[in-house]
Amino acid sequence: MFWQTSRFRIDLSRPRIMGIVNVTPDSFSDGxxxxxxxxxxxxxxxxxxxxxxxxxxxxxxxxxxxxxxxLEDELARVLPVLREALSLGAPVSIDTYxxxxxxxxLDLGVDILNDIWALRRDGAADLVARHPSCGVCLMHMHRDPxxxxxxxxxxxxxxQVRFFLDEAARDLRARGVAMDRIVLDSGxxxxxxxxxxxxxxxxxxxLLELGYPxxxxxxxxxxxxxxxxxxxxxxxxxxxxxxxxxxxxxxxSIVRVHDVRETVQALRVWNAMRAQQKQGHQ
Numbered sequence: 001m002f003w004q005t006s007r008f009r010i011d012l013s014r015p016r017i018m019g020i021v022n023v024t025p026d027s028f029s030d031g032x033x034x035x036x037x038x039x040x041x042x043x044x045x046x047x048x049x050x051x052x053x054x055x056x057x058x059x060x061x062x063x064x065x066x067x068x069x070x071l072e073d074e075l076a077r078v079l080p081v082l083r084e085a086l087s088l089g090a091p092v093s094i095d096t097y098x099x100x101x102x103x104x105x106l107d108l109g110v111d112i113l114n115d116i117w118a119l120r121r122d123g124a125a126d127l128v129a130r131h132p133s134c135g136v137c138l139m140h141m142h143r144d145p146x147x148x149x150x151x152x153x154x155x156x157x158x159x160q161v162r163f164f165l166d167e168a169a170r171d172l173r174a175r176g177v178a179m180d181r182i183v184l185d186s187g188x189x190x191x192x193x194x195x196x197x198x199x200x201x202x203x204x205x206x207l208l209e210l211g212y213p214x215x216x217x218x219x220x221x222x223x224x225x226x227x228x229x230x231x232x233x234x235x236x237x238x239x240x241x242x243x244x245x246x247x248x249x250x251x252x253s254i255v256r257v258h259d260v261r262e263t264v265q266a267l268r269v270w271n272a273m274r275a276q277q278k279q280g281h282q
Contacts, residue, residue, distance in 0.1 A: 001213055001253065004180045004184040005111035005135035008091045010053070012213050012253040015267055018093065019044075019052030019260045020219065021085075023059045023077045024069075037080035044085045051264035054112070056256060057081055060097030062116055062190075063151035071100055082108055092276050093137070099123040106131055116141050116190065118263040129175035137183045137215050138168045142191025143196045149191065157196040157201045166210055170243070183254065185215040189223060201243070204250040216247035217256040 003010040009015060023040045044055050059077035060069040078094065078101070085092050086109050093112035094105040099121055100115050106127070112135040119125040120136065128136050140161045142153045153160065165184045172182060186200045186207060200207070203216075208214055218224065223229055224239040237259045244255040244263050248270065257263045 002180055003135050003183055003213060004133055004158050005091050006109060006133055007111050010091060014271065015248045015252070016053040016254045017051060017260055017263055018054040018056045018215070018256040019047035020256060020258050021055055021081065023057060023081050024061045041082045041084045041090065044088060047260045048088060048090055050261035052090070052260045054091045054093055055085055056093040056095050056114055059086060060096065062145045064145060066145050071098060074098065074101055075104060079104065082110060086110070097121055099127055102127055106134055111135055112137065115139065116187070124134045125172060125175060128172065129177055133181065135181050135183065137185055138140070138165060139185040140164050140187040141189065151192050152191050153196060157192055158206055161200060162207050162210065169210065169212060183215050184210065184211055184212045185217060188216070188218050189221045194223045194226045201246060201250065204247065204252065208251045213253035214251060215256060216244065216252040217255040218243035218247060219257040219259065237262055245270055270273055
C-alpha cells in the first residue's frame, strides 16, 4: 500500500511516523515552544534526525475550546516554516482546514493536506480535486473545536465515524481523486468521550474495512491522561508511545506523534518481533 503525495509516493508496507510541528503560541502539548519560524525549523530538523518520515506543520491550535486563528496570522506563522521544511528531503504536511492556506501551501509544493474538517469548508474538496497528486488526510470531528468536548458524541461511535469517513472519501473519489491519495483518521479526542476514543482503537479493524490507510493521532491526548492520571500533556510520553504501538498493532499505517525518538525505538522492538513471527511461519 502506498500514499501518493505531491513529491513522494510513501511506502506504507511498514509503519510511518508523522512528526508534529506546532507553530502556535497556545499548543496544548508543547506550550508554544516552537512558535517562531527559527525554533520550528530547528524542531523539524530534530524530528527528522530522530526518525520521523513526515513533517506535519500547523499554525492553529485545535485543542478543545481553542478560538479560531485569523487567516493572515496562520499564514504568517506557517509559510516561513513550510518554505524551509520543503528543502529537508521529507514529505511535508500542512495541518489546516482553511482552503486559502491549503492553496498557498500547495503552490509552495507541500505534499499533504491534513484537515480536521475533512475538506468540508467551501472550496477545499475542489482544491484537492484540481491538484494532480497531493495527498490528503480526512479526519472525523464532531461539531467544532470550540464546542466538541462540551457536547461529545452519543451512542456507538464506530459506525458513525465509519459512515462519515466513507462518505467523505466517496465524495473525493467522485471528483476524480485517486484512492491512493487518501488517508483516513478517526479523530481521537475530537468530540468523543474517553470510552469512545478507546472503542475506536479497540475496533479499528472495522474502520480499516473501508480499504484506506489509517492515521492514528493519540499523542499526548487527554484520554491518555484520564486513564493514567498523568495530568500534564508533555509528561504523557509513555502512554502516547503505548497508544501508538497499539494503533499500529491494530493496523494503522501512520502515527502522528510529538515524541518521535521514543516512538521510533518502540516500533523497532515491534518490527523485530514481527520479523521473527514471519520467519517462524516460513
